[in-house]
Amino acid sequence: MNFQMNFRWLKRYVPRGLYSRAALILILPVVTLQLVVSVVFIQRHFEGVTRQMTRATAREVQLLIDRLPGPDAVLPPDLIALAQGLEIDVSRVAAADIPASSLKRWYDLTGAIVDASLRENLSDTRRVALPDDYNVHVYVSTAAGLIDFHFDRRRVSASQPHQLFVNMVFFGVLMTVIAFFYLRNQLRPIKRLAEAAEAFGKGRSVPYRPSGALEVRAAGSAFLDMRARIDRQIEQRTLLLSGVSHDLRTPLTRLKLGLSLLDSDDATDMLHDVDDMQRMLDGFLSFTRGAGDVAPEDTDPCDLVERIIRDSQRAEIPVTLGDATGCDQGRVMLRPLAIRRAVTNLIDNAVHYGNRAEVSILLTEKSLRIRIEDDGPGIPADRRGDAVKPFTRLDSARNQNRASGVGLGLAIAADIARAHGGSLRLGESEKLGGLQADIVIRR
Template sequence: MTPVDRILRTILPRSLYGRSFLMIVAPLVVLLGLSTYLFYNRHWDNVTRHMTLAVAGDIALTVEVLRNYPEGEERDRLLRLIQVYTDIRFDFRPGEILPNTGRRTVNTLLERMMTSALDSRVYRPFVLDAVSDENWVIIDVQLQDGVLGVKVPRKRVTSATTYIFIMWLIGISLMLMIVAMIFLRNQMRSLRRLASAADNLGKGRDDLAGFKPSGATEVRQVAHAFIRMRDRIHRQVNQRTEMLAGVSHDLRTPLTRMKLQLALMPPSPDVAELEADVEEMTRMVEGYLAFARGEGAEEPAVLADLAQLVQQVVFRARGLSDARIDLKGADHAMVLVRTQAFRRCLGNVIDNAIRHADRVEVTILPGRQSIQVLIDDDGPGIPADLRVEAFRPFRRLDDVEPTAEAGTGLASGITGVGLGLAIARDVMRGHGGDIRLEDSPLGGLRVVLDLPV
């Protein structure tokens, strides 16, 4: 990635709403800038030049009147007429001389245009002040016998259309931006609904009763495709459930007959071995079926107190083991969850932990985005390089020698089949969460159940 690409990725908005809005606003800003620039350099410049030249012509006419009529009633009458028709105030100060301080620096467009116009019309020394008074432009012109004071209204040398044009541009731009914001927000609302529906489906919260395709044609097409995908997934899940129900019945029937036949036989060591084999086969069949159908996939998610569910599993585990099991963390944590599936998931993790550890700590950590349930133990553990292998279905780590660096009884999974962690991960991912293994402060392994809120 080039430095320019990195800068653009940092500056540009990340959301679709922000980028779409920028695509509309950026050309608008450029157009407004170009229009203002061209207006200032062409229209306003030309208008100001013509207006200042007209004022300079009126001043030049007045200077000629004073030169031809140096005194008398006729001169006063002509000055009054010029003042009435030009709206310019004149004040002749006989015998006064302008200070020889040189012409001051010209800073504004009006001063520049007015200076140029006076130079081209009046041909007399003058002093221009277009800054000190906000309503008048003051000009003092040196004549042979005195100074002619001139006060020009600013409306004679400035055009109100300049500000009207700029305000019109700004107003139109703001209106277009507001319309674009409303339009884009409505379009983004449809996309957010679709994203929320897809997220809920992935988390097992299959409640699309209030979801309807809306927005632009392309967004509606995506929404309809999502609904069709969801229906296909439901059909596949229902077909798999029906098939597994039939397989479960077919497998349990001969096992049940074998149990009954063994129960009718007189006790003997051979019969005991056969009964143990049948029990093991039953557990293996149940494990295979639970993994194949996805543990709790058909159970609806309900709003429940996760802290109470954890307490129930911990209390049950305390009654089945002499290991020390401590419960810490929040007393209440409401979340959408498949209660039975989560109980089985957490129960399997805790059962495996107490099978190989003397102390187990269960901690509930609520957060904004997710709720975490931490199961720490001081057991022998699983080597760090085999923790990924522990999640693989039918992968048993019983033959791996545990280490003291990290560990828990989770290595064995469901006794005999190695599906414990695989099913637990299936349950957590079915909720839109995940399960992971970390080092525990107790010296064993920490199992983190991460459940989205």
């Protein structure tokens, strides 16, 4: 637990996608390994080797220095012969001709060690020049004056240590690229499964066939089984409810007809009851019709909501349009009929439990929010979860004298929001004081 707490900040810097995470898992060890190997190898190996080679060469130079004549004498032939045998060029130089500072290229990894080792072993070294890959000049003050000892660079350090780097980077990149392609093939089935699951959550069945690694395939098969079972259940529920509702309609209509022929107060009350029953059946039917049966289409949400409000106003329902923000943000994939049913249900509730309703729209780049507010009593926070369950009616005391509903209005609205990949959120209206119902849909 503590461990998790401490590393939570890291989450912000870690990529979120499966693909980039997998790439990170792949690259991080490779890069770390390469760095560690090169640092250890260059430090321990190249430095040690360079130091030993330089010391050996310095001893040879020292051998020559010990045999140098006085300041003005010419260099004796046996010394020249010895120097040739050792493959070292010996020549006098003027103080003005030596470079002003030690010469070394920045990428010369072992140069600094050559320089330091030479100075350490030849106490009177004035300058060390390493102009290229092939030449070393050591300028030493000796009994014979300032002498330039010139020899091959390959005598003091292993040649071209950066070749190791080049090889490592090249093969590192090559292997990473190959691994990338393998990785992508492995991750594609997971992505496809996620897409199929997401589409199903929104009420669409996209074709899907399990593929990929064993575990992914197992998850895919499990998903297919689950999808089939849910589809079957929805189908059964729809059949059952619509069958019952439909079959009850005919006798109810007959009953109504019979009652309307009778002429008594009791008959009028019973006629009301029959009307109520018919309304409930209509509720069942619209619930079973569900939301996921038609394909979503490209819709202008502001236009849709405005039309719903206008239609309600024509039916003399006290509803107004509030703020409509972001209507220039384009269109959204919606099922217009379903959205109309959801919004109408919420408006019905608002004017049923309150006196008036106000609808507002907020469209942003990421989401669409349709908000319905009213001035009624609202729903206490701890009852909101119950209110959206099918066939649940709250607090029957407070709406005793109103026509009774079935308890499906909020359930249908929530179902429709979910079928669009969104949700129905209930809250308290700041503006009107009653219930605030938001249909929030991700774009």
